[in-house]
Each structure stands twice: as structure tokens, then as C-alpha cells.
Amino acid sequence: MAYSSIVKPSVYFNTKLYTGNGNSSQSITGVGFQPDWVWVKNRGTTDDHVLHDAVRGAGKRIKSNSNAAEATVTNQITAFTTDGFTSSNSTDTGANSNNYASWNWKAGGGQGSSNTDGSINTTYTSVNTTAGFSISKYTGTAANATVGHGLGAVPKMIIVKNLISSGGSAEHWYVYHASLGNNKDLLLNLTNDASNTVTTWNTTTPTSSVFSIGSGDGVNKSSQANIAYCFAEKKGYSKFGNYRGNGNANGPFIYTGFKPAFVILKKTSGADNWTINDNKRVGYNADNNELFANLTNAEDTNDVLDLLSNGFKLRHTAGRHNTAGGTYVYMAFAEEPLVANSGSNGVPATAR
Numbered sequence: 001m002a003y004s005s006i007v008k009p010s011v012y013f014n015t016k017l018y019t020g021n022g023n024s025s026q027s028i029t030g031v032g033f034q035p036d037w038v039w040v041k042n043r044g045t046t047d048d049h050v051l052h053d054a055v056r057g058a059g060k061r062i063k064s065n066s067n068a069a070e071a072t073v074t075n076q077i078t079a080f081t082t083d084g085f086t087s088s089n090s091t092d093t094g095a096n097s098n099n100y101a102s103w104n105w106k107a108g109g110g111q112g113s114s115n116t117d118g119s120i121n122t123t124y125t126s127v128n129t130t131a132g133f134s135i136s137k138y139t140g141t142a143a144n145a146t147v148g149h150g151l152g153a154v155p156k157m158i159i160v161k162n163l164i165s166s167g168g169s170a171e172h173w174y175v176y177h178a179s180l181g182n183n184k185d186l187l188l189n190l191t192n193d194a195s196n197t198v199t200t201w202n203t204t205t206p207t208s209s210v211f212s213i214g215s216g217d218g219v220n221k222s223s224q225a226n227i228a229y230c231f232a233e234k235k236g237y238s239k240f241g242n243y244r245g246n247g248n249a250n251g252p253f254i255y256t257g258f259k260p261a262f263v264i265l266k267k268t269s270g271a272d273n274w275t276i277n278d279n280k281r282v283g284y285n286a287d288n289n290e291l292f293a294n295l296t297n298a299e300d301t302n303d304v305l306d307l308l309s310n311g312f313k314l315r316h317t318a319g320r321h322n323t324a325g326g327t328y329v330y331m332a333f334a335e336e337p338l339v340a341n342s343g344s345n346g347v348p349a350t351a352r
């Protein structure tokens with residue numbers, strides 16, 4: 001029996017739902033740890049996805065649905081706390097009686113320090129090798145380079161955002177996924193399918209110490225700061241894979257080896273939205289509500305997938321999930337391992 005080394009995934013990733021109270025300072029608790037990356041979406045209105053992390057500082061915002069540069073804000077996420085974060089009264093994070101989803105990850109427990117493994121030294125890298133997650137800030141050179149990620153394992157997925165707007169021009173979010181190889185990228189803020197490129201990842205597969213970047217402005221513009229979120233796969237906790245759609249409401253089953261708490265899907269064979277499902281909205285099969293990483297849209301209540309004890313199964317024929325013959329990539333994090341380690345007596349996960 002293959003056991004998970006992470007008995008309690010919720011101490012590294014957790015979805016926290018909350019209702020805003022309109023106050024200038026609202027304490028959001030119940031995350032279960034001090035998060036280093038917080039991603040928040042207003043579930044009921046057409047507001048931005050806002051992303052804050054400990055490496056850049058709580059008051060620094062970027063948006064997954066936009067190529068806009070980093071902004072300093074005082075009315076969104078203002079602090080990371082021991083059991084969550086402090087939110088202010090922006091409609092994006094804390095408007096009175098508005099309902100929010102927050103997705104929270106634990107990296108190294110703060111800003112971190114410089115990583116010198118690559119040809120570009122990072123300004124800061126905050127890393128959690130147990131959970132396979134790191135956040136790195138670095139400055140581009142416009143020349144082919146490598147950047148240290150600190151994971152001690154090969155990343156399966158990397159998300160990079162140029163933080164600067166120069167001359168009125170801002171850059172898209174660039175995504176590496178191991179299923180696509182080192183010569184293709186996806187854009188988190190757009191619907192684009194996977195495109196061939198040599199200037200993003202320099203056609204070089206990441207190693208256990210560094211990832212490679214080409215000369216593209218989105219990942220390596222000269223003298224401009226970038227943030228990179230890097231993910232290595234951990235048995236029973238995270239999975240970064242791909243599948244092929246069948247165009248049927250009895251859709252494909254994707255084995256992850258754990259009960260998923262969070263799943264992002266993206267079609268790679270054609271243009272479509274990035275979809276987000278989690279185990280809290282509403283949180284039972286088949287009623288697992290959907291948001292879109294690249295759109296400001298309010299929550300969609302279509303029943304698109306089941307979250308099972310050992311993976312997820314598509315229950316919808318929409319192109320963004322399950323076109324016949326379409327190819328898709330996903331990232332998933334666990335609510336519970338299929339079978340935890342022997343210290344938990346090997347108790348198996350159950351379906352929802």
C-alpha cells in the first residue's frame with residue numbers, strides 16, 4: 001500500500017469561505033495556518049480575483065483575470081495572521097454581506113530569503129519543501145537564464161507574473177505545465193490554448209533546483225520584477241496532470257490518489273476558460289460550484305464534476321471541461337489522502 005507522507009493536507013492548503021462585514025478591518029480566521037499566498041474572489045458579483053502573498057507583502061495586489069501590474073492597496077488583504085488574514089472593505093475582499101471564497105497556501109512562513117541556485121538570484125524565495133510549494137521574486141535580465149525555486153524536487157507547474165507596467169504596457173500571466181512540455185505555455189488571464197514558444201521557458205525542463213526562462217517580456221523583461229509560484233507534486237496532497245475529454249455527461253474519471261479539495265482545469269487544445277472548483281462551494285456531489293480564474297464572473301452553479309475519494313469525474317459536456325477529443329490540464333490539491341501514512345492507521349478516504 002502506497003501511503004501519503006502528508007496526513008493532514010489542510011495544514012498546507014485550505015479553502016476558507018467568509019462573509020464581508022464592510023469594516024475597514026475584518027479578521028478572517030479558520031484557515032488553520034498562517035497563509036503565504038491568499039487568492040480571494042467575490043462569489044456573487046463581477047469583481048476581480050485578487051492575489052496577495054507574503055513575499056511581495058500583504059498590501060501588494062495582482063489579479064488572475066487581468067494583465068494589470070502589481071498595485072499597492074490598503075483596502076483588500078492587509079495582513080497575514082496565525083490562522084488566516086485581515087481583510088478590509090473593498091468589494092473584492094470585504095463588502096458588507098458579500099460572500100467570498102479564499103484559497104490559501106502555506107509556503108515558508110514569511111518573505112523568505114534570496115536563492116542563489118540560478119543565474120538570476122531571487123530577491124526572496126519562501127519555500128515549503130514538504131508541500132512542494134514556493135514563491136520567488138526575481139528581476140529579469142532579458143537574456144536566457146535560470147531561477148532557483150528551492151523545492152528540492154522538479155516543479156510540475158509554474159505560474160509567473162511580471163509585476164511592472166512599463167510605458168502603459170502590462171504583461172500576461174505565463175504558466176508552465178509539465179504535461180505540455182518545455183516549449184509551450186498557457187496564459188492564466190486569457191482563454192488561449194497552449195502555444196509553442198521558445199522565449200518563455202527556453203525549451204528547457206525545470207530541475208530540482210532551478211527553472212529556466214527565455215528572453216520573453218512576460219517572464220524576463222530587463223530590470224523588471226516578477227513573481228513565480230512553483231509547485232512540485234506530492235503523493236496524497238497535490239497532482240498536476242492531463243486528460244482527454246469524451247463529450248459525454250458520463251465524463252472521464254481522473255485519478256489523483258486523494259480526495260480533492262481544489263481543482264483548476266484548462267483546455268489546451270482550444271480556447272476556453274480556466275475553471276476553479278473546491279470542496280466548500282457548495283461542497284457535495286454533484287453540486288460543486290464553479291468560478292473562472294480569467295474572468296470576473298460571479299459563481300456559476302452548473303454541476304460539472306464530482307469530487308471523489310481518489311480523484312474527480314466530469315459530469316458535463318461544456319467545452320471548457322469535456323469536449324470529445326479535447327485535451328486538458330489540471331492542478332489539484334487534497335482534502336484527504338486516499339490512504340494516509342501508517343501513523344493514521346491507514347484510514348481510507350471516503351467519497352462525498
